[in-house]
Amino acid sequence: MPELHPQCEPLAPLLGTWQGGGTGQYPTIDDFAYTEELTFGHVGKPFVSMIQRTCNRDTGEPLHSEAGYLRALPGGDLELALAQPSGVVEICLGTVRTTPDGLAIELRSSQVGLTPRAKEVTSVRRELSIAGLRAGGVTLISELWMAAVGHPELLHHLRGELTKQA
Ligand code: HEM
Structure with missing residues (x-):
C-alpha cells in the first residue's frame, strides 16, 4: 500500500468502505429510502477516489450510483470531479476541516455538465461529515x-x- 500523499492527510478518515442508507426527497418525486455502499481509496497521489452504489431499501433494485475523485489541494481546499450514469457530471469546489472527533467536508458545484438527455440539474451542494472517531462509533x-x-x-x-x- 503506497503512503498517503500529505495533501490527502485531512481526508484519511474517509479511506475504506462504508455501508448504510438514507432517505431522499424532492418536490417533484415521492419520498424514498435507500441503502448505500461508498468506498474511498488512494494510490499515493494527491487525490482520493470515490465509488458509490445505492439500492432501493424496499425492493433492492439499483438506484443512483456515482464515481469520481476528490482532489486534495494544500490548505484543505478540495476539488471534486464526479460522474453519474444519469448523464450528470459534477465539478465541485470546497474544503475539508478536521473536527475534534472527525472531519467536515463542504462542496458546492462550480459547473454541472449534462448529457443531451439528462434531467436538468443546475447546481449541487454536498456535505460529508465523520463523527465519533475518538469514541470508536464512527459514522459518516x-x-x-x-x-x-x-x-x-x-x-x-x-x-x-x-x-x-x-
Ligand atoms: C444516494 C444517491 C441518490 C439516490 C438514492 C437518488 C434517488 C433518486 C430517486 C429514487 C429519484 C426518483 C425516481 C427517479 O427519477 O429515478 C431521483 C430523482 C432525481 N435525482 Fe436522485 N438520487 C441520488 C443522487 C442524486 C444526485 C447526486 C443527483 C444530481 C446531482 C440527483 C438528481 C436527481 C434528479 C435530477 C432527479 C429527477 C427528479 C424529477 O424527475 O423530478 N440524484 N433520485
Missing part, C-alpha cells in the same frame, strides 16, 4: 441539496448515514 453523514428540474433554488434531496466496514 452525507447530505445533498440540488437545484434541478425547474427549481432554481438548492433543495434537499438526500441524507445518508453510513458506518465504516472492518
